[in-house]
């Protein structure tokens with residue numbers, strides 16, 4: 001059978017066996033990546049049918065591990081954010097028809113408690129300016145519902161996990177916040193009113209229905225999601241990998257903690273703003289709250305990534321006509337030093353001939369173009385990888401110089 005035909009059959013099989021569409025299935029539960037990224041990852045996995053163990057050192061909402069498991073591979077992934085680890089573990093788990101039926105029943109019991117107000121509402125989470133997020137009515141409903149879910153389910157049960165994911169979807173639907181990929185903004189009609197409590201209950205019921213339809217489609221392969229720092233993967237994962245497919249953080253000051261804070265506060269992964277800044281400081285490319293002020297005094301480690309091209313770019317950013325030039329030069333330097341540690345420490349978990357795919361975009365700082373893909377290529381060359389290519393995938397937005405790449409390499 002020709003390779004093209006085989007691939008086509010695999011694609012058809014995947015459409016049939018699980019809903020790849022990013023708006024349905026488990027991919028759609030909660031995600032950080034835009035739909036085109038899901039498609040790229042999916043295609044790479046289909047094109048590597050022979051891969052035995054697939055690794056994603058930057059899990060996010062679990063795109064790679066989920067696609068790998070649905071195509072019958074063993075997928076392993078790590079992330080430094082405990083909320084994302086919880087979410088991806090829930091996405092990859094197997095759910096029995098009994099658990100799905102029990103979740104449906106628990107959802108009805110939870111709504112009964114909310115309607116009769118016979119549960120003590122949880123305190124409102126300490127999100128800064130919470131009144132910008134939810135109208136008083138929506139907030140009351142969410143506080144009651146958040147208290148009702150543990151009241152009707154056992155700790156660590158599939159029922160509780162699935163209801164909490166549906167809760168996460170509802171809390172955004174009932175909020176004034178509009179999500180887009182780069183950042184979050186608030187709708188102009190701050191007092192977005194959904195109407196009666198009954199309508200809010202319907203929003204939750206619809207989310208439960210959606211989550212359960214994805215949960216009923218179990219992956220055929222295995223997936224493991226582990227809390228770990230990609231600057232030392234061997235500490236978190238065992239064995240060797242023959243394929244790495246990942247979308248690492250970009251050097252673009254996007255904070256995943258900032259984006260995820262409503263979920264993280266409501267689910268108890270964050271208690272206050274200081275914790276949020278601390279967690280962002282541990283993340284590669286994190287730059288929110290305390291993370292930014294720490295960058296001011298940050299000094300490059302002695303084993304930093306040595307590159308004349310990077311030094312030149314850092315110099316330009318530091319001397320740009322802007323008071324934040326120095327701190328942003330530090331931000332870029334730290335990003336690449338962290339990625340250097342990552343690539344260096346990735347080698348011990350790679351099998352001979354392992355193939356790497358890093359989906360990453362470039363960025364600009366005060367007119368200086370940071371060609372992340374070329375810096376990755378420079379690092380991989382210095383570390384002895386071969387077959388290095390930067391394949392342009394797409395333009396990121398109307399700025400013509402902003403492009404996304406698949407940086408490809410092979411371990412010897």
Ligand SMILES: C[S@@+](CC[C@H](N)C(=O)[O-])C[C@H]1O[C@@H](n2cnc3c(N)ncnc32)[C@H](O)[C@@H]1O
Pocket residue numbers: 031032033057058059060061062063064078079080081084228229230231246247248249250256282283284285
């Ligand atoms: C671009 S996102 C990954 C998106 C992912 N492909 C998805 O499906 O959502 C980058 C991820 O890297 C994680 N991250 C940042 N620094 C990390 C580190 N040192 N170790 C592990 N994960 C890290 C962030 O928490 C974030 O989830």
